[in-house]
Amino acid sequence: MSDKDTESNPEVVSFAVIAYMQEDSVRGAIQAAFDQTHSPLEIILSDDCSGDRTFEIMEEMAAAYQGPHKIRLNRNEKNLGLIGHVNLLFELAEGTLIIPAAGDDLSMPDRAKILYEAFEKDRPFMMDTPIFQMDQEGNIVGGVHSRAAEVAGHTTEKAAHTMRSVIGASAAWSKEMYDLYGPITEPGTYEDAVFYFRAKLAGRFLHVPEPLVTYQKGGMSWQRAADERLARLKKFRLRVATWKQRRKDLRTFCHHVENKLMDAEAATLPSIERLERLVEGKH
Known part of the structure; x- marks a missing residue:
């Protein structure tokens, strides 16, 4: 405008x-x-x-x-x-x-x-x-x-x-x-x-x-959570959800504006997978 x-x-x-x-x-x-x-x-x-x-x-x-x-x-x-x-x-x-x-x-x-x-x-x-x-x-x-x-x-x-x-x-x-x-x-x-x-x-x-x-x-x-282990789990889940959303948004952005930021995507994916394993109790 x-x-x-x-x-x-x-x-x-x-x-x-x-x-x-x-x-x-x-x-x-x-x-x-x-x-x-x-x-x-x-x-x-x-x-x-x-x-x-x-x-x-x-x-x-x-x-x-x-x-x-x-x-x-x-x-x-x-x-x-x-x-x-x-x-x-x-x-x-x-x-x-x-x-x-x-x-x-x-x-x-x-x-x-x-x-x-x-x-x-x-x-x-x-x-x-x-x-x-x-x-x-x-x-x-x-x-x-x-x-x-x-x-x-x-x-x-x-x-x-x-x-x-x-x-x-x-x-x-x-x-x-x-x-x-x-x-x-x-x-x-x-x-x-x-x-x-x-x-x-x-x-x-x-x-x-x-x-x-x-x-x-x-x-x-x-810090106010009664169970510290549960609090850590919640933090991990927050990170997983955030990075999953960011991955979706990256792909949406690339699709709409044809901007290939694959280095950012490559950096994000391993972190998501690692945190998913931690949330599920797998190491």
Whole structure:
């Protein structure tokens, strides 16, 4: 889209609050979405079939909202899990740029505006920013967190292997990326690990240097698992699912753009096979 077309027909940005069992924190995430300064903006409030009042709060706040943004409500009839929910989001969203926000994270008012301005220039498949981190009580702890320096030198091969990529809470995604690669088909992975590789593979990843999200670190961690052996097994399965998805995405990319990155594929396959053996208890 040319600059002239964008000025006469501004692109819609989709800002999505996706939540599950977050009745204690989702109000803040929704209000941060309502406070966004970018226009035109559609705000999707999507609940993954929570058993608490998460969706009721979404309904209440949507009904009371009187601002300029378009509000859309969605409640999944059954729990889809993170990957299923993310896939659905690409089907629901009308915007060319999708900005996700978890139900316990807070976005700065100009998050959508700054990200769209960066997106409009370079049309990346994925963007990330630094974050502020907060504890369970909502207090900001430490300084600004970023992995920009860590991922700056990543080759395609490194991106195929690493499980440390961007900070997913700060990410934004292009609808075009989904049009090319399709949905994530490995439910055991994380979307940030998949989308980072997709963007790097296409040469369309962008880091935006301004911190735009306050991220609440929490939930079940590997360290909190009662059985350490089970925790290790879960980590292996996560890696297997991630690298299987990356292999599929590599083949999709090569098929669509006729770019033969077989060195990256060759580097990925042995790792998948090795981890599959480890998961199955075979050495």
